[in-house]
């Protein structure tokens with residue numbers, strides 16, 4: 396383990412260790428207007444949502460290396476409004492062009508090949524290609540330090556939300572495969588929330604799980620089951636009842652499954668743990684518990 400105080404790192408290391416580890420970060424593609432009404436568009440990945448009621452989005456803009464302000468910061472300070480457009484995979488390569496430090500007054504909609512669409516509640520344009528666009532008013536701009544490279548927090552409230560029809564599932568929720576979001580990592584790396592990188596963990600907060608502390612010691616010390624497997628067993632609200640276990644023990648299914656387990660499992664718990672793992676890998680948590688308890692009962 397490497398341990399540092401922020402002060403002992405060079406600014407470059409500090410920047411890299413923070414960006415290289417706190418990720419993937421969503422990207423706020425900020426559309427603003429300068430005081431003459433010229434459009435500006437730039438990506439910011441120090442960004443997230445901090446409230447849904449009311450909808451509060453926060454991102455931060457560093458000052459440039461020479462200490463000057465980026466256009467987005469000047470524009471939100473001057474106009475008090477912006478559109479935060481989210482970035483998905485089909486538009487990611489174009490978005491990166493808008494991160495180039497073009498001179499003030501250059502329209503990055505044109506540089507990145509994006510289509511400006513008029514907004515309804517604010518003056519800056521929305522990005523047509525973006526799957527979700529938030530028309531926002533700026534609540535506060537807070538400078539975090541006066542040193543060069545220091546960040547300025549921009550706290551914004553969404554007044555109107557536009558979501559592309561194509562990202563919705565049949566039940567009106569947003570389908571992660573359809574929205575196909577990207578995240579920013581360290582250096583020039585990005586990730587895509589799609590395909591094999593998507594997974595669900597159904598652990599409803601209101602259903603009180605038994606927890607690791609209630610797992611039998613041999614499971615907790617298993618050489619076969621990982622933290623992931625144990626969490627599946629610890630994530631249940633209760634283990635099978637005596638009655639359920641009796642029903643299982645009297646079933647043909649149990650006879651088959653338990654026959655495969657040697658009585659030697661007394662000495663070698665790995666055999667049983669392997670079998671439990673097979674069920675867990677198929678997502679059959681109840682079955683894993685039944686087999687485990689039944690084997691303990693039999694041998």
Ligand SMILES: Cc1cc2nc3c(=O)[nH]c(=O)nc-3n(C[C@H](O)[C@H](O)[C@H](O)COP(=O)(O)O)c2cc1C
Pocket residue numbers: 422435436437438439440441442455456457458464465466467468490491493494495496497579
């Ligand atoms: C994906 C991505 C994320 C970025 N995130 C940030 C960020 O969080 N803070 C920042 O100051 N600059 C960030 N940048 C750099 C700015 O986009 C860049 O300095 C841009 O030229 C600023 O434009 P502006 O002066 O028009 O606001 C990022 C660039 C990219 C490509």
